[in-house]
Amino acid sequence: MEEYVGMDLDKNAGDMISAIIEALQESDERVVADDLGVFIKVRAPGRMELRREAVEDKLGRVWSMDDLQVCMASYFGYIQDWDEDHVIIAWGA
Amino acid sequence: MNTKQKYKALTRDLMWEPKSVDMRRMFPLVAVEGIHLKDPSRWEDPFRMTFDQYVRIQSEKDHLHHAIRSAYEVNYGHARVVDGRWFEGVKAFAVAVQPAEYAAHRLMAYIGRNIPIEAIRFATFNQAVDELRHAQIEIKHYADMSKYYDGLHAYSKTNENLWFNTVPKSFFDDALTAGPFEALIAISFSFEYVFTNILFLPFSSSAAAVGDEHFAAMGKSVQSDESRHMALGMAALKMLLEEDDRNVPIVQKWIDKWYWRAYRIFSVISTLVDYYPRIRSISWKRAFEMYVEEQVMGGLFRDLKRYGIRPPRNFEDSVKEKEHYSHATMRILEHYKHANYFRGFTLQTDDYEWLGNEYPNTFKRYYEPFFRKMDDNVMAVAPPGLPAVCAVCQIPCEFPDPDHPERPWTQYAEYNDKTHMFCSPGCKQIFLDEPQKYQQWWWPAESYLNGEFGGSLEEMFKYFGFAPEEANEYYTSRDYHRWIRYREELGLDKRFDPKVVS
Ligand SMILES: [Fe+2]
Ligand SMILES: [Fe+2]
Ligand SMILES: [Zn+2]
Numbered sequence: 001m002e003e004y005v006g007m008d009l010d011k012n013a014g015d016m017i018s019a020i021i022e023a024l025q026e027s028d029e030r031v032v033a034d035d036l037g038v039f040i041k042v043r044a045p046g047r048m049e050l051r052r053e054a055v056e057d058k059l060g061r062v063w064s065m066d067d068l069q070v071c072m073a074s075y076f077g078y079i080q081d082w083d084e085d086h087v088i089i090a091w092g093a
Numbered sequence: 094m095n096t097k098q099k100y101k102a103l104t105r106d107l108m109w110e111p112k113s114v115d116m117r118r119m120f121p122l123v124a125v126e127g128i129h130l131k132d133p134s135r136w137e138d139p140f141r142m143t144f145d146q147y148v149r150i151q152s153e154k155d156h157l158h159h160a161i162r163s164a165y166e167v168n169y170g171h172a173r174v175v176d177g178r179w180f181e182g183v184k185a186f187a188v189a190v191q192p193a194e195y196a197a198h199r200l201m202a203y204i205g206r207n208i209p210i211e212a213i214r215f216a217t218f219n220q221a222v223d224e225l226r227h228a229q230i231e232i233k234h235y236a237d238m239s240k241y242y243d244g245l246h247a248y249s250k251t252n253e254n255l256w257f258n259t260v261p262k263s264f265f266d267d268a269l270t271a272g273p274f275e276a277l278i279a280i281s282f283s284f285e286y287v288f289t290n291i292l293f294l295p296f297s298s299s300a301a302a303v304g305d306e307h308f309a310a311m312g313k314s315v316q317s318d319e320s321r322h323m324a325l326g327m328a329a330l331k332m333l334l335e336e337d338d339r340n341v342p343i344v345q346k347w348i349d350k351w352y353w354r355a356y357r358i359f360s361v362i363s364t365l366v367d368y369y370p371r372i373r374s375i376s377w378k379r380a381f382e383m384y385v386e387e388q389v390m391g392g393l394f395r396d397l398k399r400y401g402i403r404p405p406r407n408f409e410d411s412v413k414e415k416e417h418y419s420h421a422t423m424r425i426l427e428h429y430k431h432a433n434y435f436r437g438f439t440l441q442t443d444d445y446e447w448l449g450n451e452y453p454n455t456f457k458r459y460y461e462p463f464f465r466k467m468d469d470n471v472m473a474v475a476p477p478g479l480p481a482v483c484a485v486c487q488i489p490c491e492f493p494d495p496d497h498p499e500r501p502w503t504q505y506a507e508y509n510d511k512t513h514m515f516c517s518p519g520c521k522q523i524f525l526d527e528p529q530k531y532q533q534w535w536w537p538a539e540s541y542l543n544g545e546f547g548g549s550l551e552e553m554f555k556y557f558g559f560a561p562e563e564a565n566e567y568y569t570s571r572d573y574h575r576w577i578r579y580r581e582e583l584g585l586d587k588r589f590d591p592k593v594v595s
Pocket of ligand 3: 484488515516517520
């Protein structure tokens with residue numbers, strides 16, 4: 001069984017959070033989102049990739065990966081790559 | 094420049110090889126812990142944070158936070174929470190967490206000073222500034238509370254002198270007197286990665302549920318830095334394990350020790366999750382399962398197996414304790430509520446109901462009778478003086494053995510002709526691994542008897558920075574009556590109705 005990776009997102013960030021979740025789910029249908037009060041927990045087995053362009057598509061405006069730092073309250077897994085285009089969280093390697 | 098180039102340009106090559114001083118004299122602590130490093134320069138902060146970016150992101154967080162804070166303050170947010178006892182929990186938080194933030198700032202500076210790896214130095218520099226910010230925005234909340242309620246008017250004094258503050262102090266002093274790599278595993282890994290989630294995520298949700306918008310915003314603002322702190326812990330851990338096989342047993346020893354140390358300091362937090370909020374977002378048990386058992390043990394420690402790392406030594410004990418932890422700790426806080434500046438409180442009907450439902454195996458059987466007796470004032474409420482505390486975690490030795498909840502878990506060990514007492518097997522093992530260090534522990538009750546706190550009970554309270562009226566039970570306190578009056582002024586209902594709120 002593959003272990004989950006994921007992040008806790010601050011609901012205050014509003015449409016940004018829904019865009020992030022939609023972007024994640026579009027690239028991987030195994031991504032689930034649970035409402036935990038002021039946070040939403042998104043998780044997926046083994047690996048999760050967030051692409052800036054996918055979030056911009058959903059938002060309909062430019063978006064910077066820096067904004068993820070303001071709304072990502074926590075994460076689990078290793079951050080394997082973080083740059084202006086994408087973030088990958090995964091176990092292993 | 095893209096993110097990767099910018100990170101390289103702005104955080105690398107900031108160090109140089111000293112020509113006139115020996116490197117080992119400049120960084121005397123790098124070698125003392127037995128850690129072997131081959132090429133640590135390949136290590137990177139996973140966030141690839143640069144200074145300009147750091148300043149921009151952090152100022153955005155501060156603006157957001159202070160906007161919510163000002164609105165809360167001008168609208169008398171304190172009077173609008175669903176039950177004023179919440180603030181007793183915030184006071185407990187003030188004892189347990191704010192000193193930890195400030196100490197973490199010093200600790201990060203210590204680590205950065207003593208580990209000559211640029212990426213670590215830059216990440217610890219950022220975190221040192223973060224932790225100061227946390228300490229400050231938390232104090233801002235107490236400053237507003239202090240205009241209306243007891244307990245916080247001599248905050249720095251209380252923070253310095255209150256007997257209960259030895260719990261967080263001993264933890265951070267322990268880390269600060271360890272070598273820099275141990276300190277890094279202690280704080281960045283055990284405290285930040287394994288446990289901070291439980292601190293700020295459920296507690297911010299509860300704050301929002303009870304209506305303390307300021308505290309919720311503060312918790313979320315703090316937590317937004319935690320991802321970076323967690324990343325530092327994870328990256329440091331992986332770096333140590335990958336640099337040299339000889340590091341593995343050393344790191345395992347630190348994980349064993351600091352898991353239990355961090356877990357024990359979270360006992361107070363368990364009451365902030367299960368008891369103080371009148372409306373809870375989640376139980377300690379469920380939060381522990383989700384953040385520690387599933388995410389950390391199920392996820393991370395399965396992954397760490399390939400390095401030869403196993404789960405922390407006393408992990409099973411913490412699992413066994415999850416259905417007892419908050420109740421046993423609340424019982425301790427109730428026992429000593431006459432000597433703490435955060436009050437205990439009489440449980441209400443809906444509290445009994447919630448606790449009974451969330452803890453069907455333990456609450457009714459082992460703890461409800463105690464709280465009922467407290468309600469009826471059948472029991473002598475205040476045991477005389479200050480308690481016997483654990484020689485390692487400094488929490489009163491009143492935890493039950495989770496295998497036999499009617500028996501105490503208290504352990505003893507002889508060292509240097511002295512008997513030392515511990516709250517649990519976990520703390521006892523920590524002591525026995527480094528007895529020379531822990532035999533120096535400070536016992537508040539002993540100091541009280543030696544006159545360190547003054548000659549009388551009055552002087553003791555003066556030394557603590559608050560008056561006896563500021564302690565004890567909440568619903569019979571002057572703070573409760575004040576809260577009711579503030580609500581009357583604002584034309585709000587006096588009492589909490591669980592049905593209306595949920
Ligand atoms: Fe902090
Ligand atoms: Fe932190
Ligand atoms: Zn202990």
